[in-house]
Amino acid sequence: MDEPLPIDTGTSAEGQVPLASENPVARVLIDHPVPHLARTFDYAVPEKLAEAALPGVRVRVKFAGRLRDGYLLERVDSSDHVGPLATIQRLSGPVQVLGPELLALCEATARRYGGTLADVLRLAIPPRHARGEKAVLKAAQTPAAQTPAAQSTAAQTDAGQTSAEETEAGPAGDGTDTGPEADLLGRLGEWVLSSETEPRQTDPAAAPPRRRALAATPGPTPGLSWIRAGLEAARATLEAGKSVLWLVPDHRELLVLQASLTAANLTDFSVLSADQSPEQRWQAWLRGLLGHTRMTIGTRAAAFAPLTELGLIICTDDANRSYLDQHAPYPHAREVSLLRSTIEDTELLFVSTDRSAEVQRLVEIGWLSDITPTGPARRHAAPVVFVPDEDRDPFAWQRIPSRAWQIMRTALRPRPRDGGVPGPVLVQVPRSGYYPVFACARCQEVARCPRCQETLTTQSEVGPFACRSCGYHSETFSCARCRSNQVRSIVRGRARTVEELRRALPDTEIVESGGDDITTVLDETPRLVVATTGAEPYVIGGYAAAILLDSLWPGPWMRSVDESVARRLRAAALVRSRDEGGTVYLGDEDEVIRSTLTAFDPATAMSRQLADRKVLGFPPYRRILELTGAGADIDAVLAELSEVGELDELLREEAEDGQRSVSAYPIAAGDRVGSRVAEITASRSAKKQPQVRVRIDDPRSL
Structure with a gap:
């Protein structure tokens, strides 16, 4: 009987390359777009890279006949692979970019959203820029780099200031504003x-809440109360010797935050956003990783930004749609912040003018502490809100009623006996152009829902048409009065509104903001500011009044009322408080929007909505799984999720690229379902089966 051939289990490399004497095997995560290949493989560590090939560095390895990027996760003694191992070709820089905490956060995010670790790392770590990396490492070796003056210079460079080399080469091209608007931003900061008040008196024996939520009111700094609240929390953290991560939704908030931090003499910060050049972004990311800065501010791209001894995460306006990443696995910056706060045991502050459903649920279960002022303090810090009174005002039906004209004129030119201070007036319109909303073209009857008689909304003259009250949806329109299928516009956009205002107030300056021409900040000069939703400029001193016209309904979604309230609150928060004469005219007919703004209490309004959603089992009390693809492929994926017993299919409809299925499952099964979905996706990829797009907890799924 022949004896079995001996199997060599020792580690060897292809081509007999000398290996590292200790831990010669490297576990490398391949950065690959194919799901079943985006995993770890064993590679040999050549002797020449033994000292530099440390866990967390980027490497280049041969995979399927070509060089690919990867991350070295760990070094071990041996491999289960039989035969010689391919060797690491080279290192992509000397820096250990993937530390244990960042790796844990990315793994948690991948489980949360049913994606691959490689996909999350692609979002978390910017592409390497050799020249920028060399500059940061050189600065780290220079003693002067640690002085406050050098830190200030680094922060200004991150913020988009043009260096001498960039000046010689041409414009930086990073969108940095210079000139009059830069001066206004400085004044704004x-x-x-100058409007900061004394810190709130607290009980010294009681420890302050570590994770909290704040729904801000205009107060002494209309539109910028979130900065004052964030500064108070950031200063305490920095004084304790820890770092701060501050997230904002878009570049306008980033600009005003930079100006405020500079005015507060907090210059030791880096800016990280997708609008930066690859060099600037990589430099800012490295400064946080290497501990050269103690504060990083940025948009959703900064949610994964590394910081040494992170002590506080501030997330501003967490319900903003800009926080939802549009690349797989589609994480939301708010959820990444929650995961990171838990993993790294940091303080957390959510501050916004509205209140998201997710944050309110965490408040109600006690995970977040609500530090929002209530009662008289909140009412006095908010403007007075007027709503149309159809019974008493015979002209309330007009697009700009007589009451709105009166508020506008009083704010622009107050009478001496009233004692008011003149200031700009904000006129918020749904969008640019002339005609956003429709009625019957024949009889001019307002288009109403055939089920509940509420006003229909549409995106164009050819539909589709939908009702924001009951969810009715139709591709065609039929007038209930004359049966006509033709529609015409009855609500005007920004361009038409500006024409009407110029005819009525010819001597008044009018500033437009919207579309491709959005203004960030204005001075206190009395003028009319006509802005589309979300493009309202900040004003030094705040607006004297606001006229909120023609509500733009976000669409037939479960969160459409939430978004409408958020849009109105953001505009109203730019207006001075009632103690300073601030007034708002609200043109919406929706009772939820009216009651929320008149009381200026989004937390209570959201709490009432959550009570209904909890009974119905809607988010945020359940997780949502959206699958898009061929119907048979969706069924196959759902069939493999049988381990989640409470998975109920809620919705199945036709989509542009096949069918769309929306299902719900308990929050407690979140990581289990996410991991299982990722496994199913990888398995189908390995079998070359058609892929199904997976999105978990997309706000637009329902």
Whole structure:
């Protein structure tokens, strides 16, 4: 009987390359777009890279006949692979970019959203820029780099200031504003600081809440109360010797935050956003990783930004749609912040003018502490809100009723006996152009829902048409009065509104903001500011009044009322408080929007909505799984999720690229379902089966 051939289990490399004497095997995560290949493989560590090939560095390896990027996760003694191992070709820089905490956060995010670790790392770590990396490492070796002056210079460079080399080469091209708007931003930052009040008195024996939520009111700094609240929390953290991560939704908030931090003499910060050049972004990311800065501010791209001894995460306006990443696995910056706060045991502050459903649920279960002021303090810090009174005002049906004209004129030119201070007036319109909303073209009857008689909304003259009250949806329109299928516009956009205002107030300056021409900040000069939703400029001193016209309904979604309230609250929060004469005219007919703004209490309004959603089992009390693809493929994926017993299919409809299925499952099964979905996706990829797009907890799924 022949004896079995001996199997060599020792580690060897292809081509007999000398290996590292200790831990010669590297576990490398391949950065591959194919799901079943985006995993770890064993590679040999050549002797020449033994000292530099440390866990967390980027490497280049041969995979399927070509060089690919990867991350070295760990070094071990041996491999289960039989035969010689391919060797690591080279290192992509000397820096250990993937530390244990960042790896844990990315793994948790991948489980949360049913994606691959490689996909999350692609979002978390910017592409390497050799020249930028060399500059940061050189600065780290220079003693002067640690002085406050050098830190200030680094922060200004991150913020988009043009260096001498960039000046010689041409414009930086990063969108940095210079000139009059830069001066206004500086004044805005100084105004925020000059309006700061004494810190709130608290019980010294009681420890402050570590994770909290704040629904801000205009107060002494209309529109910028979130900066004042964030500064108070950030200063305490920095004084304790820890770092701060501050997230904002878009570049406008980033600009005003930079100006305020500079005015507050907090210059030791880096800016990280997708609008930066690859060099600037990589430099800012490295400064946080290497501990050269103690504060990083940025948009959703900064949610994964590394910081040494992170002590506080601030997330501003967490319900903003800009926080939802549009690349797989589609994580939301708010959820990444929650995961990171738990993993790294940090303080957390959510501050916004509205209140998201997710944050309110965490408040109600006690995970977050609500530090929002209530009662008289909140009412006095908010403007007075007027709503149309159809019974008493015979002209309330007009697009700009007589009451709105009166508020506008009083704010622009107050009478001496009233004692008011003149200021700009904001006129918020749904969108640019002329005609956003429709009625019957024949009889001019307002288009109403055949089920509940509420006003229908549409995106164009050819539909589709939908009802925001009951969810009715139709591709065609039929007038209930004359049966006509033709529609015409009855609500005008920004361009038409500006024409009407110029005819009525010819001597008044009018500034437009919207579309491709969005203004960030204006001074206190009395003028009319006509802005589309979301493009309202900040004003030094705040607006004297706001006229909120023609509500733009976000669409037939479960969160459409939430978004409408958020849009109105953001505009109203730019207006001075009632103690300073601030007034708002609200043109919406929706009772939820009216009641929320008149009381200026989004937390209570959201709490009432959550009570209904909890009974119905809607988010945020359940997780949502959206699958898009061929119907048979969706069924196959759902059939493999049998381990989640409470998975109920809620919705199945036709989509542009096949069918769309929306299902719900308990929050407690979140990581289990996410991991299982990722496994199913990888398995189908390995079998070359058609892929199904997976999105978990997309706000637009329902």
